[in-house]
Amino acid sequence: MSDQxxxxxxxxxxxxMADYPQLCPLFEELDRHHREARPAQFRAPxxxxxxxxxxxxxxxxxxxxxxxxxxxxxxxxxxVLIERQVPPSMVRPPRRIVEVDNxxxxxxxxxxxxxxxxxxxxxxxxxxxxxxxxxxxVHEFNAGAVGFYQSWGMETDLRRMRKSLAGxx
Numbered sequence: 001m002s003d004q005x006x007x008x009x010x011x012x013x014x015x016x017m018a019d020y021p022q023l024c025p026l027f028e029e030l031d032r033h034h035r036e037a038r039p040a041q042f043r044a045p046x047x048x049x050x051x052x053x054x055x056x057x058x059x060x061x062x063x064x065x066x067x068x069x070x071x072x073x074x075x076x077x078x079x080v081l082i083e084r085q086v087p088p089s090m091v092r093p094p095r096r097i098v099e100v101d102n103x104x105x106x107x108x109x110x111x112x113x114x115x116x117x118x119x120x121x122x123x124x125x126x127x128x129x130x131x132x133x134x135x136x137x138v139h140e141f142n143a144g145a146v147g148f149y150q151s152w153g154m155e156t157d158l159r160r161m162r163k164s165l166a167g168x169x
Contacts (some may be wrong), residue, residue, distance in 0.1 A: 006127070007069060007109075007112045007113075008071045008072060009071070009105070010069050010070065010071055010114055011115070012067055012068070012069055012070075012118060012121040013061055013067070013068055013070065013119050014065050014066070014067060014068070014122075015055075015066035015067070015068045015078070016059065017055070017056060017059060017073075019066075019068055019075060020052060020121060020150075021091075022054055022074045022075045023050070023055060023066065023068070023075060023078060024048045024049045024050060025065065026050070026075060026076075026077065026078050026104050027049035027050050027078075028049040028100070029102070029104055029106060029107065030102060030104040031043045031044070031045075031049055033138070033142070035168070037139070038140070038141065040164075040166070044133065044140065055138070058080060058082075061127070062078070063082060063083040063084075064081060064082045064083065065080075065081050065125060066078055066079070066080050066081070067079045067081065067118055067119060067125070069092075069105065069114045069118055069119050070107075072136045076105065076106050076109045076114060077103075077104060077105035077109065077114045078099070078102070078103070078104060078118070078119055078169070079100055079102065079103045079118040079119070079121070079122050080101040080102040080103075081098055081099070081100060081122055081125055082098070082099045082101050083090050083096065083097070083098050083099075083126075083127070083129050084096075084097050084098075086101055095127075095132050095133070096129070096130060096132055097131055097132060097133050097134070097135050097153075098122065098125065098126035098129060098131040098134050098135070099104065099134075099135050099136060099137075099150060100119070100122055100134065100135070100136035101136075103115065103118060103119070103122075104120070105146075110131070113153075115148060116152065119152055122134060135157070136149065137160075
C-alpha cells in the first residue's frame with residue numbers, strides 16, 4: 001500500500017444531502033464495475049445511480065449512514081452502513097450487526113489508504129452502536145475487494161452460491 005503522506009489529506013465524515021450530486025458518480029463507478037463483471041445480473045438505472053429519496057433515507061435514518069472520504073476536490077470514496085438487529089431463533093441468540101452495504105473509492109485514488117480509513121470509521125460507527133460484528137457481502141469476481149477485506153482482518157463467514165437456470169426450461 002502507498003504511503004499516505006504522498007497523497008493529499010483525506011477526511012472522513014458523515015454525508016449530508018448537499019453531497020448527493022457528488023455521491024452519484026461514486027455509486028455509478030461501483031455499479032459499472034458490477035455490470036461489467038456480471039451483465040446478466042446488473043443493469044444501468046434509468047436516471048441517477050441512487051435516488052434522492054434512497055440517499056436521504058440512508059443519511060437521515062436512525063439505523064444507517066453514509067460515510068464520505070473527502071479531499072479538496074470533494075468526495076473520493078464512500079461507505080454505506082446499515083445497523084441490523086438479527087432476531088433470535090431456536091438455535092441462535094439475537095445479534096446486532098453493522099453491514100457495510102456499499103464501499104467504493106474512485107479508481108484514481110485506490111491504494112492510498114482511503115478504503116482503510118473508511119473501514120476504520122465504519123468500525124467506530126459500529127462500536128458506538130454496540131454492534132457485535134461489522135459484516136459485508138462481496139462478489140467472488142471482485143478479487144481485489146476480497147483481498148482488501150481479508151488484509152483488513154475480515155474473514156468469510158458464509159458462502160452464498162448460485163446456479164443459473166436461464167435457458168433451462
